[in-house]
Amino acid sequence: MFCHHDKVSLRTDIAAEIVARDRAFAPVVAVVGAVPARRPAPVDQRFANLIGSITYQLLATAAARTIHARVVDACGGHVSIESVLRAGPDALRGAGLSRTKAAAMLDLAAHARDGRIHLSAHGRRSDAEIVSELTSVHGVGPWTVQMYLMHTLGRRDVWPVGDFGVRHGWSLLHGLEEMIDEKSLRPHGERFIGVRSDVAWYCWQAVHLHRSSQ
DSSP: OOOOSOHHHHHHHHHHHHHHHOGGGHHHHHHHOSOOOOOOOOGGGHHHHHHHHHHHTTSOHHHHHHHHHHHHHHTTTSOOHHHHHHHHHHHHHHTTOOHHHHHHHHHHHHHHHHTSSOGGGGGGSOHHHHHHHHTTSTTOOHHHHHHIIIIISOOSOOOOTTOHHHHHHHHHHTTOSSOOOHHHHGGGGGGGTTOHHHHHHHHHHHHHHHHHTO
């Protein structure tokens, strides 16, 4: 268990505990320091953040950023349930989204509008309950929900083994000749239960450091 004195100390404790559980993380922790603060975003940002996660799925960051800016423009400068539905499939496709992603955004908006999903209740629900609810939306997969759990709800124990960056970073830190696959990475998370979101974050940082050194 981690001691809960102050938030900065907690973040430092988590970093030290990750290194204690796996020394392969020592180099990246030494460079980037403590894990980031994780705070839930306001309820009124949850829908827009989910829309962003849909955009970013399976895209390089730069391309996703460009497309998402166009999605925001298609929604009149503000992403909301109403603005997504008002934009419709043609405008969303025109922003550069695939047919599947445009349909997913519209289905998410429809679910949120009619109460099939309850974004305002997610702060009180378990990760598993949220995954079950959101993946009922056509085109919303586990990765999209995991990013939402980590970055919007501030959950610390999410293990996104399907994320390319997490698998790449893990492989770099552990000196693997070939990138680890999802099935092989999943059980490695067992030793980090409670802080797997932070382990994923360090994997991402390892990729950034590797690219900046080249």
